[in-house]
Amino acid sequence: MRHHESVVTPAGEHDITDGGPDMVQFLDAEGNRLETNESNAPYAEIVEALTAEDGRAMYRDLVLVRRVDAEGHALQRQGELGLWPSLLGQEAAQVGAGRAMRPQDYAFPGYREHGVAWCKGVPPENLLGMFRGVNNGGWDSNENNFHLYTIVIGNQMLHATGYAMGIQRDGAVGTGDESRDAAVMAFTGDGGTAQGDYNEALVFAGVANAPVVFFVQNNQWAISEPNYKQFRIPPYLRARGFGFPGVRVDGNDVLASYAVSKAAMDAARAGQGPTLIEAFTYRMGAHTTSDDPTKYRIAAEVDIWREKDPIKRMRGFMEKNGHADQEFFDAVDAEADEIAARIRKACQEMPNPELPTMFDNIYVDEHPVVAAERDEFVAYHASFEGAGH
Numbered sequence: 423m424r425h426h427e428s429v430v431t432p433a434g435e436h437d438i439t440d441g442g443p444d445m446v447q448f449l450d451a452e453g454n455r456l457e458t459n460e461s462n463a464p465y466a467e468i469v470e471a472l473t474a475e476d477g478r479a480m481y482r483d484l485v486l487v488r489r490v491d492a493e494g495h496a497l498q499r500q501g502e503l504g505l506w507p508s509l510l511g512q513e514a515a516q517v518g519a520g521r522a523m524r525p526q527d528y529a530f531p532g533y534r535e536h537g538v539a540w541c542k543g544v545p546p547e548n549l550l551g552m553f554r555g556v557n558n559g560g561w562d563s564n565e566n567n568f569h570l571y572t573i574v575i576g577n578q579m580l581h582a583t584g585y586a587m588g589i590q591r592d593g594a595v596g597t598g599d600e601s602r603d604a605a606v607m608a609f610t611g612d613g614g615t616a617q618g619d620y621n622e623a624l625v626f627a628g629v630a631n632a633p634v635v636f637f638v639q640n641n642q643w644a645i646s647e648p649n650y651k652q653f654r655i656p657p658y659l660r661a662r663g664f665g666f667p668g669v670r671v672d673g674n675d676v677l678a679s680y681a682v683s684k685a686a687m688d689a690a691r692a693g694q695g696p697t698l699i700e701a702f703t704y705r706m707g708a709h710t711t712s713d714d715p716t717k718y719r720i721a722a723e724v725d726i727w728r729e730k731d732p733i734k735r736m737r738g739f740m741e742k743n744g745h746a747d748q749e750f751f752d753a754v755d756a757e758a759d760e761i762a763a764r765i766r767k768a769c770q771e772m773p774n775p776e777l778p779t780m781f782d783n784i785y786v787d788e789h790p791v792v793a794a795e796r797d798e799f800v801a802y803h804a805s806f807e808g809a810g811h
């Protein structure tokens with residue numbers, strides 16, 4: 423075994439902390455800029471074109487997104503939300519991808535993509551309503567080209583491919599007009615790659631040469647299922663079988679995530695078809711607030727990944743290169759506090775919906791079973807009246 427943390431399984435050796443030599447990386451864990459090598463060379467030009475100001479903007483995104491996420495977690499623990507899926511540890515993967523999208527590009531998220539939502543301009547307080555149970559989504563997908571969260575694992579890959587085929591048919595691919603050419607980014611996790619929907623979507627996308635980038639955040643776990651129970655070879659290598667390129671990128675390195683995502687989205691918009699990006703990262707927290715990961719994973723694994731923290735890494739890079747001073751870092755922290763206070767207030771002030779509205783919009787026409795369930799539910803709630811509830 424190369425690393426003590428490798429897991430040897432019937433499917434071979436799985437290293438859950440080291441992405442291997444194919445992984446595109448520009449910054450090491452301390453924020454040192456890595457030399458050009460075979461894996462990162464195709465993307466070096468994109469990174470070189472970034473300015474110190476671009477770096478500061480990315481760092482700000484990372485910190486603010488982490489703070490929004492921490493607030494979501496706290497609000498759940500205080501009883502204000504029913505559930506919260508944390509993105510802790512995956513900020514760089516998401517901010518890199520999100521920043522590679524243009525306004526006309528469309529994102530199809532799962533349920534953990536708060537960082538992509540942020541980059542697409544969805545107000546963070548709008549993410550909370552669904553998890554508070556006061557609405558079924560909380561934002562207009564077409565306002566920011568950011569689809570509603572999808573809980574059904576892998577389902578959004580089909581939506582994404584279909585949407586991308588629509589863009590093709592609209593003729594908004596490969597025209598050379600930067601404000602018109604569009605592409606789609608579809609987000610799922612390592613577990614999502616085992617779904618039928620995912621595989622069907624990739625078959626269609628490949629055959630149609632559709633303008634879609636599949637962005638798989640491999641955070642090593644699908645609730646309690648580790649990678650080795652989901653696949654024998656990693657997602658980026660499986661892309662070849664669908665007929666398009668696959669790239670593994672360091673998901674904790676925002677520069678790498680951005681560069682690989684930008685190259686893939688530029689290619690898709692230009693009519694060169696899909697790319698599969700596997701962002702190798704780690705879910706630092708629980709699956710959701712309903713989960714206790716200490717039941718199925720060891721603390722040593724989490725400790726190894728803590729060292730690879732995406733914010734620490736970017737800050738190290740900026741400090742080493744004199745791209746930001748203490749005043750900047752303090753200002754970002756202060757802004758994070760303001761946003762946290764704002765979304766907390768917004769959450770607590772969200773009006774409760776009328777009770778039976780959750781039974782609306784299930785069928786176009788009234789359905790007898792749904793109607794019976796609604797009546798039973800309303801009667802059940804009415805039974806508490808006068809009982810102090």
Ligand SMILES: Cc1ncc(C[n+]2csc(CCOP(=O)(O)OP(=O)(O)O)c2C)c(N)n1
Nearest residue numbers: 534573574575611612613614641643644645
């Ligand atoms: C079709 C379907 N099957 C099962 C579930 C239950 N479920 C919710 S999250 C999850 C794991 C998903 O893991 P992964 O794709 O790796 O994403 P992550 O949560 O790690 O971001 C499962 C099995 C579901 N929501 N949908």
Ligand SMILES: [Mg+2]
Nearest residue numbers: 611612643644
């Ligand atoms: Mg996962």
